[in-house]
Amino acid sequence: MHLHSAILVDDESFTRKGLMKLIDWEACGFRIVGEADNGEDALALIKRVQPDLVITDIRMPVIDGLELIRIATAENIAKPYFIIISGYNDFNYAQQAMRYGVHDFVVKPIDEIEFSGILRHLNDKLRLEQEEQAKSDRLMGGEMIKSLILGEASETSIADWEQRLRLRKADRLYYLFAELNDNHSWQPREEKISNARFKELVQQELMGITEADPSICLHEHRNRIGILLPSSLLASYNGELERFLVAFREALGVHLGKRVFLYAGSPVHSLSDIRESYKAAKEALLYKYVNENTRIVIYDQLQAGKLNYIGFDPAEFNRFMEQMEELQLESVKAVVDKWFYDFRENRYAPEAVKMNIQQCMMGILKTIRSMEGDEQALLTLTPLLGWHDMNLSLGELKRLFTAFIEESQQHISELRREQQKGGIQKIKSYIEVNFSQNMSLKSIAAQFYVNPVYLGQLFKKTYGVYFNEFLLQLRVNEAKKLLRQSCTMRIYEIAEKVGFSNSDYFVTQFEKIEHMTPTEYRNKLL
Structure with a gap:
């Protein structure tokens, strides 16, 4: 459970120690991160630890509680909530302090139940505020990434975001794509997951494996989630990007199985250069089917060999079409097995896979039309017509394509029977007349x-x-x-x-x- 930070400010040590023992701070959603016995030390402590809550007495040496609240608020040193603890005689001071946004006023001696209730209420309020802030930061983060990718971000906004993200000069930045595959209506085994739910899971698991701030920057692309990843989040993985990606994919796999692919661009050294890492991550997308087994593509680890953009061997394709028309299903499946093996092993680009699949589909549909068949009767046609607009693993594409072939052969067989029936009927009619x-x-x-x-x-x-x-x-x-x-x-x-x-x-x-x-x-x- 996330605990909010709090500091105690009181010139009487026994009051501070008694308060720490009296209250079950964790149960109320807080943890004490510091103490001070005067207002001057408290200001320095507030500036250093940026607490969510300051609990202070009013009467203190050097700087009293009222001045502490005024200075911290006026000079924007931090933005904690304040709770005042004091005696009955200081009530007028407390009323004055309320103008500075003090959350509550507690009169000594402190009642444990009353004070715990105040803390719990404040905990709920802080949690809601932080959730809203994180949501706002995520939206702003997405817009920031968009402006960086388009080259529209100003130097001022870049500097502001570098400060928000607490980026250090030594940090490297990666742009990643998280891609959910096989998430379509024709998938018989898995439930379809919305883009919003996928983004939520990406955010959740990133925070889980890196202990990252909830405001980690994500951007929704057309059918992927873009992630801005500072190298500081790789500390638990000895700075090794691949180890992190393996852990990230495994964490997502708990919810999504093996349907997630991850792509990583090259590291850059400043937020203003993230566009270059984004372009490298986009290039990594082209190696999707080459890395079907690991489902992780790191641009800097890509082999030197180029991707292939070649078509099927004409003689082999003609034999395939003959086997289709001869209804040799097992022979046809063997050819399909070989083709999909080649797609991966011979480094076919996704565009080349698309071209070859379409060539086969058009050949099969041409045969069906020539036999006066209705291609719209094929239930497996629709998924394949638009498959390249979906994220499909090579295995799922093969499953859909094989289902299309099986149904097409069954349809061709039925058309042939109808043709035979029509031909024999003509012969019968001829005999009956002559x-x-x-x-x-x-x-x-x-x-x-x-x-x-x-x-x-x-x-x-x-x-x-x-x-x-x-x-x-x-x-x-x-x-x-x-x-x-x-x-x-x-x-x-x-x-x-x-x-x-x-x-x-x-x-x-x-x-x-x-x-x-x-x-x-x-x-x-x-």
Whole structure:
């Protein structure tokens, strides 16, 4: 628990010691950081320790309590709260002191319960004020960083902030980016975290691992949190930036898992030069996928090798598209595994990864359109269309891309089945219209440019009956119709009419299906 600092000022030592023992200071939110037995020493002490609270008697040698309050207030030596402790006879002095903003007046002998209540009330007030001040400083800090990055900060404002941040001449300054990844609506395992909550966690964990002042400067970029880091905050890590970043990422990981990437720019020696560290941190962003395993990128540790901005090998990409259309899912996944391995190991820049992923997507969508499919039916398309505007780890990008491929192959398979179904329906309709002509499976297959064996299998699979059985049933049904409607047509005329060139063969096939001859069928009707 944060304790506010307080000093005791009284010329009687036993009063000071008694007060220290009487009150449970920590329970009231305070700790005693100094004592003085006169107003002059108290002024020096106030100037040195900048306490939150001064508890003083009025009657003291050299400088009395009233003058102490007046000088400290008028000369702006510090801005503590004052509580006056004195006897009944000094009440008029106390009233005068109230004009200087004295918080309270306590009459001797001190009542423990009453005084503790005053301290607790003041503790609450101080805490709220400090929270509001820290909030205000954070907002001002963000604006300060923005003006420094844009090169718009004046020398006066820079000097003011160097003093506020208590920067020393020996201090180095780093600009960092904290980036939350995989924080999107299609993430099945984690809850989406707001930017405000992420910033709050960054602030909280920075204070936790460095014991930093709450006014540590943060700036909200479009999808990252910028951090102004003085080297003094690395003291617990022997000044080693990498050790600090590892500890920082682990602390954030308690809340966010492995979704946080950290990027550090080069150190600079003054606040006016922080723009250079910011530019280096932005350059470090380009090495994100190269450092997928550690998820920490320090600009000064980047290897000399350049990033790659190359496309896929054309022959390999063509094979990939063939395997997509042939629905060879395992082969396609193997290619994707290789590509994502190359992205990391061959130092692909994020822009190159984006270009190659888009090339694959466009190729797959082109195939779907050529088959008269609806790409909007793909649920996995939307995340990939805008993935480069989100912060995605390479592993999450691969997961989304693989899901898109699997769904696309399933869609292609469905389109192919629909096309096959549509084609066989055309063949069936043709047979139903032209069954009286001389036709066979082979002649139909040739007419529709289909392999006859494949056509026979597809027909049986689609309609549950072989082609020849279907054709025969059509002809027999038509023959029965003619037998019912005409008593004068001869059997051989009906056979010829329905597609049989041999009347004896017609009679045999009719009897096979109807278990009676055409003549018997007609006589039965008569």
